[in-house]
Amino acid sequence: MISIPISAVQLGANEESLVLEVLRSGQLAQGAMVGRLEDAFRETTRTRHAIAVTSGTTALVGAIQALDLEPGDEVITSPFTFVATLNAIIEAGAKARFVDVGDDFNIDAKAIDETISRRTRAILPVHLYGYPADMDEILTIARQRDLSVIEDAAQAIGATYRGQPIGSFGLGCFSLYATKNITTGEGGMITTNDDRLADRLRVLRNQGMRARYQYEMPGHNYRMTDLQAAVGIPQMHRLAAITAHRRRNAGLLMEGLAGLPGLLIPQEEPDRTHVFHQFTIRLTEQSPLTRDELADRMAEQGIGSGVYYPRVVFDYDCYRDHPQVIADPVPRAEKIATEVLSLPVHPGLSDRDIGVVVDACRSLLTQ
Numbered sequence: 276m277i278s279i280p281i282s283a284v285q286l287g288a289n290e291e292s293l294v295l296e297v298l299r300s301g302q303l304a305q306g307a308m309v310g311r312l313e314d315a316f317r318e319t320t321r322t323r324h325a326i327a328v329t330s331g332t333t334a335l336v337g338a339i340q341a342l343d344l345e346p347g348d349e350v351i352t353s354p355f356t357f358v359a360t361l362n363a364i365i366e367a368g369a370k371a372r373f374v375d376v377g378d379d380f381n382i383d384a385k386a387i388d389e390t391i392s393r394r395t396r397a398i399l400p401v402h403l404y405g406y407p408a409d410m411d412e413i414l415t416i417a418r419q420r421d422l423s424v425i426e427d428a429a430q431a432i433g434a435t436y437r438g439q440p441i442g443s444f445g446l447g448c449f450s451l452y453a454t455k456n457i458t459t460g461e462g463g464m465i466t467t468n469d470d471r472l473a474d475r476l477r478v479l480r481n482q483g484m485r486a487r488y489q490y491e492m493p494g495h496n497y498r499m500t501d502l503q504a505a506v507g508i509p510q511m512h513r514l515a516a517i518t519a520h521r522r523r524n525a526g527l528l529m530e531g532l533a534g535l536p537g538l539l540i541p542q543e544e545p546d547r548t549h550v551f552h553q554f555t556i557r558l559t560e561q562s563p564l565t566r567d568e569l570a571d572r573m574a575e576q577g578i579g580s581g582v583y584y585p586r587v588v589f590d591y592d593c594y595r596d597h598p599q600v601i602a603d604p605v606p607r608a609e610k611i612a613t614e615v616l617s618l619p620v621h622p623g624l625s626d627r628d629i630g631v632v633v634d635a636c637r638s639l640l641t642q
């Protein structure tokens with residue numbers, strides 16, 4: 276029996292009353308509530324536009340499609356990410372290329388240049404676990420090579436890089452899936468300061484329709500419902516407190532786990548704020564237990580944990596020989612994938628829960 280789970284949803288009276296308001300209005304599809312959720316995202320990311328969609332995956336697909344790529348055009352991303360990042364590139368008709376990650380688990384921005392080809396059109400960094408990728412370096416390369424930037428910010432709502440909110444550096448793609456820092460069950464959001472792309476995305480989301488029966492492009496139904504938006508709005512108003520609680524839990528974990536042999540704890544550079552969607556440790560060769568052994572032993576003590584992610588994203592038969600996937604060499608990501616373990620850090624945990632996690636880790640790794 277797991278008594279300290281890896282994630283937990285916290286919804287309250289405000290969510291209930293807004294959802295009830297939508298139910299009683301009889302207007303369930305995209306309407307005023309979706310508008311309010313978009314406003315909350317515009318405010319948080321300090322962008323001019325926020326476009327609500329059905330998921331983080333469709334946010335990414337839409338963002339890539341809005342760039343109007345040609346078949347064979349390439350998008351460079353991280354090999355160490357959730358599979359949706361890769362699926363979105365394939366779905367949008369582009370080719371995926373990969374640049375290895377650094378010790379912060381994010382794309383190694385300094386190495387991107389070597390992977391750029393004649394066909395490269397966009398860089399798609401992932402702010403993994405809620406920690407910002409090196410955006411200055413990425414924007415510099417993008418400017419020099421005339422590339423678009425799409426941020427996979429699915430795990431990073433509220434994070435900042437040099438004081439600037441994640442999601443405001445290009446096209447920001449957020450997920451509102453059940454386990455993310457803010458959730459509507461399923462849902463997504465695209466943020467941008469680009470008026471033209473925002474306009475295209477709004478049309479794309481609604482069957483490519485500008486006005487009734489006036490079609491401008493083959494579109495989709497990516498519309499969010501007002502029911503879902505009503506669940507997200509109160510959470511967006513609590514975002515600062517939610518993030519502060521995650522950061523406090525992470526601080527306690529960092530303090531408690533410092534100095535254990537073979538255990539690496541997450542680092543935070545002074546110019547970025549981590550929103551700790553996950554608190555992810557690494558167990559190196561010096562550790563007395565492997566990653567899988569530690570996870571099993573903790574589960575025996577009722578402590579949940581998670582492996583995000585066990586393999587490099589394209590290291591599966593269905594991608595290895597896929598014509599839209601170029602399997603660039605990524606040795607660091609391959610190694611890291613065998614070492615990572617995410618520990619509970621969500622705001623549903625008390626200081627006592629965190630103490631239990633720390634004590635279990637410490638005693639398992641020092642015997």
Ligand SMILES: *Cc1c(COP(=O)(O)O)cnc(C)c1O
Nearest residue numbers: 330331332357359429450451452
């Ligand atoms: C969750 C997630 C997505 C996909 O979001 P969905 O809402 O589940 O479609 C994409 N990228 C990353 C890094 C994610 O964590």
